[in-house]
Amino acid sequence: MNVADLLARRSIRKYTDEPIRADQLQAALEAAMAAPSAMHCDPWRFIVIESQADRDRLADALPFGQMLRHAPMGIIVCGDLNVAHRNQLSYLLQDVSAAIQNLLLALHAQGLGAVWLGIHPNDDRVAAVKASFDIPDHVIPVSAIALGHPAEHPEARTRFNANHVHYGKW
Amino acid sequence: MNVADLLARRSIRKYTDEPIRADQLQAALEAAMAAPSAMHCDPWRFIVIESQADRDRLADALPFGQMLRHAPMGIIVCGDLNVAHRNQLSYLLQDVSAAIQNLLLALHAQGLGAVWLGIHPNDDRVAAVKASFDIPDHVIPVSAIALGHPAEHPEARTRFNANHVHYGKW
Numbered sequence: 001m002n003v004a005d006l007l008a009r010r011s012i013r014k015y016t017d018e019p020i021r022a023d024q025l026q027a028a029l030e031a032a033m034a035a036p037s038a039m040h041c042d043p044w045r046f047i048v049i050e051s052q053a054d055r056d057r058l059a060d061a062l063p064f065g066q067m068l069r070h071a072p073m074g075i076i077v078c079g080d081l082n083v084a085h086r087n088q089l090s091y092l093l094q095d096v097s098a099a100i101q102n103l104l105l106a107l108h109a110q111g112l113g114a115v116w117l118g119i120h121p122n123d124d125r126v127a128a129v130k131a132s133f134d135i136p137d138h139v140i141p142v143s144a145i146a147l148g149h150p151a152e153h154p155e156a157r158t159r160f161n162a163n164h165v166h167y168g169k170w
Numbered sequence: 171m172n173v174a175d176l177l178a179r180r181s182i183r184k185y186t187d188e189p190i191r192a193d194q195l196q197a198a199l200e201a202a203m204a205a206p207s208a209m210h211c212d213p214w215r216f217i218v219i220e221s222q223a224d225r226d227r228l229a230d231a232l233p234f235g236q237m238l239r240h241a242p243m244g245i246i247v248c249g250d251l252n253v254a255h256r257n258q259l260s261y262l263l264q265d266v267s268a269a270i271q272n273l274l275l276a277l278h279a280q281g282l283g284a285v286w287l288g289i290h291p292n293d294d295r296v297a298a299v300k301a302s303f304d305i306p307d308h309v310i311p312v313s314a315i316a317l318g319h320p321a322e323h324p325e326a327r328t329r330f331n332a333n334h335v336h337y338g339k340w
Contacts (some may be wrong), residue, residue, distance in 0.1 A: 001175035090291035097267035
């Protein structure tokens with residue numbers, strides 16, 4: 001792995017018709033669940049969405065997730081509050097987000113593309129996704145991922161800003 | 171980048187005396203700030219901690235951060251609530267956590283080791299870190315990183331659990 005690889009992962013919203021293979025999904029989930037988590041509670045949970053009807057229902061809940069209608073796959077990434085360290089939402093969000101970033105990078109490493117779609121803390125989206133996919137009360141759908149084979153190829157880049165770095169104190 | 175690289179990044183808590191070079195830190199920060207963020211608000215902020223006195227003060231605030239006393243460097247990773255999408259803590263935590271995961275991976279890619287140390291939502295730790303490092307009210311120290319050249323070399327692994335994956339609905 002090179003640092004440049006981390007800059008080359010970009011949000012991909014356009015996909016070809018080629019499906020995601022089971023081994024590609026498996027590798028991505030293994031990477032997601034290799035992320036660090038507070039006290040190794042591993043509160044992350046994944047709902048893999050493949051059928052056109054299910055992807056449409058997810059897109060119905062997510063105004064910025066319309067590409068799900070044309071993506072071969074979506075994944076709803078959730079966190080289980082009953083499992084998170086001290087049942088704290090903050091740890092849940094940190095752990096799930098680290099897993100999502102690993103998931104995105106593992107897809108990129110396999111030549112696939114994906115985009116992170118916000119669900120939490122938008123109450124309307126959380127409620128709609130929970131209702132549509134039978135998610136229990138103690139489980140929070142944090143974000144969704146749309147994924148597929150890239151039909152766009154943005155350049156590598158960082159948004160590095162030296163003003164965001166302090167030394168010794170704020 | 172291979173998926174295996176993502177499984178090879180492990181928490182490293184023991185370091186040699188070799189310092190972190192400026193170019194290594196720069197590459198890690200560029201990777202951190204290449205993470206996705208909600209509406210590109212980029213709420214992440216970084217405080218680089220190098221002197222023995224500063225590392226000791228950070229360790230004083232973090233019960234599980236005692237390795238900071240012997241690490242060549244620490245980084246406090248914060249989020250600015252005034253900058254986060256809709257000033258929402260959830261987006262702040264998601265964005266900062268994605269940046270931290272990229273930071274950890276960029277260190278690993280350079281042969282360095284690091285560990286993610288929780289600050290938020292522990293009120294005592296947040297207050298102590300804010301006071302010690304002059305962090306303004308609207309900025310939340312989410313986590314700290316201890317980093318250095320690895321003096322331990324744990325095996326690659328995933329904590330993949332098939333029970334954490336659902337298909338079509340929960």
